[in-house]
Amino acid sequence: MNEQQRKQTDQIKQVAPSDLKSETDTNLDRLKQLDSDELIGKYFQATYEPPNLKKARKRLKKTADVHYDFGIPEEMNTLGKGKKFLIRTYGCQMNEHDTEIMAGILTNMGYESTDNTNDADIILLNTCAIRENAENKVFGEIGHLKPLKLEKPDLIVGVCGCMSQEEAVVNRILKKHPFIDMIFGTHNIHRLPALLNEAMLSKEMVVEVWSQEGDIIENLPKVRKGKIKGWVNIMYGCDKFCTYCIVPYTRGKERSRRPEDIIQEVRHLAAQGYQEITLLGQNVNAYGKDLDIEYGLGDLMEEISKIDIPRVRFTTSHPRDFDDRLIEVLAKGGNLLDHIHLPVQSGSSEVLRVMARRYTREDYLELVRKIRTAMPNATLTTDIIVGFPNETDEQFEETLSLVEKVGFESAYTFIYSPREGTPAAKWEDNIPMEVKKERLQRLNALVNKQSAEAMKQYQGQTVKVLVEGESKKDPDVLSGYTERNKLVNFVGPKSIIGQIVEVKINQTKTWTLDGELVEQAVEVK
Template structure:
């Protein structure tokens, strides 16, 4: 990516072929008009305006187009009080990146005058910010749309929108058009900044408005964000170029684009000034940060080293790809300070053959050597991971290789998944030949092994006193406080609510599998 520019004539839409026929059964769809690159149809009594729609082929392309950085976003004057006296309800699915996108969406809506509400019945606009990683996430969204259809009938003025990663899928957009015509807005991950314009179009035209850019847009730096709590997410890059065969993310999030170092550091400094206790640096593959810079030699390790010097209590990052986890980054993380000794390092499988079929571009041996380097440099590091079972063609022997790797690494915890095909990915064309019953049996076995290590690793903390950032009350017991240790362990203890948002010391007394319990050590005791 070239140096930043402050010129912003036209933000790139990535609009490609204007033939939208694949989204329709033209026995019930009629083209009304075409103008300015937009096509308007009539289907099942609803008029649909398509500004741009997703295209898998375009989403897969990785060209050398220059990505510009814009600093002059400004809400149109006529939209600044558009939502005055009205309420907005946002439902977020999926990863931290989606959560962070929702903060931007809430920031935009707040600038438009909307107030947030947790009661969907009060809402004048409802947006579902969606995840496309797994099939069940998609099922949840369509189930929710079914529930919201009743609310839409009761309140016709309600603006209902679907955005996020699901919106970048051709099949999803087509399904919404045909089966959920009451939806008012569909937009994707590349054009969140266009939300005010899309709301305006939907309200005044009374049409469904679809604008999903297949190609990634430029980087918009000064979008508003509505953050809450003591922790903050900071995007350092967008997109992914790894193209693992099972993963839809390179299609829904576009090619890798890194934010300029000065912009990231300025945002982190401002969050520190505002009193945030912890930040999480986000990227689909944070280790690839800076690879797209053409004018400077500056990578993720350099960024972490610079952020380490900022007066901020805690810094975390997610997520890492083993292939890009270099020695310099390990060296920087070993300096600790405000860099936490917890690393999430997805492995996905312990079998070289399955890793090859997944196109992970590393071997079991490479991964284990990386783990060895990390543990040598950071002896008290806690490692967590992601693992998929039942990938097409996975044999019992290959699954056992995953079990043996889990035992060798000794993870503290893991996100485990049964493989489910995602339309548009290479793996979706592979024969899904592992029976569902076998997949479930493998998942249960894997989780049992992981739980053994979680329990064992937790037991090693018994009797220790840990620094804990108190995040709130326990979900299951209001008289118990919950927080996180430096290694991201969930810690429960009893104490006054005034401790929420503070760092305290907790003496660990009990070590269940999924969290640890302790007693609050008052500061004068901790100092002894």
């Protein structure tokens, strides 16, 4: 064992065993839980409740209760009459979906949406904590909002989402940005009416962040973006505790929605004419493990495959929970698409061990083999971190070789940055930035090469494209995605937006395809 490997082993010893547990720790003391009646839209004064990462680490064995009686108190139904709200969203699809819920609540309170900060009576920043850059963007925006708040004292400015679940973030806002009116977390979005009312009445900042996750609230209103693609949350939280990741602390333990509630929501979207849905979860293929029935993601997707909706996707997966049943169901095809996002994070078994990913390089490659055997044409994409503490040149080369071996057609690549409160944040971040950047550059060059090669295979082919709207670069060009999530640009009438049409590809690029509309559009029921 060389010096670098000894350091990595020492890192594991620093956090093992408790910090690396992914299952419920039955020896932890139970925390006092809020009475379930208090969880559902009841109007009572908000109290100062800051986040606590130690509490957030604890996993209660209790299954989350499900509630169907959310309601906005009658006296608050017209609170927003004649007023407008703006929500800025940072981060993942889960945050986008949370924004849809908050927009739904505010709309039901009488508020109207606006994109103009100067017109807004409420501005909410729905934040992401997964990368340092995301936090920096939010604090930059907070700074930009200060003059507007001074100009409009009645403006309500709130910070919510994953950053709100971090102690250091809340303390920084309390000390440096006292003009913020309200801070709330990921577990109490349904409390928005009461928190907003309190922020309007109070002279102090309203802070309510539950470090222990709440129950599942089923009938929250939503204002979805468009009528083409919809997000459907099937579970919340993550129990994996990868050593670099803040998500288990900000999103809580894994809690699955009941299958019948999910299926009802998908049927409702199908009836409204949605062409594509994406099933969401921080660790989506752990779905059902906390339920009192033998039922997993494969079973859920098999039922959803029978619903008349053209396209069904899911994200994001953890390789450890990607089981044979799911592969079997996906291989049947139909409306279940074979574009699979499967984060690997590193190609080195040693680095994966220190990350607490709980699979090896060999395990991952065996999973890929199973997927390729069942679905030879499946498109695989991934997430990769470079420059993890003590990552050697040899270990990084293993990552490059795995990327090449699997043939990823796209990847989200990141330079490692410590997240306060995670085990890895206690370790020395000892890879020089110039080394991290050089590794990222090499990795991106390989991913770009593989993406361009994959795109060339579409030259001359006719593909089915779900038309989402005008191209961001040219309003005279339409754009949309293929079944395997390739972006296609082409000229066509605006009337086909929202339809699935056939496009013949005449030019391929690294990340996009250009084509021409085939005369006969694909009929969509």
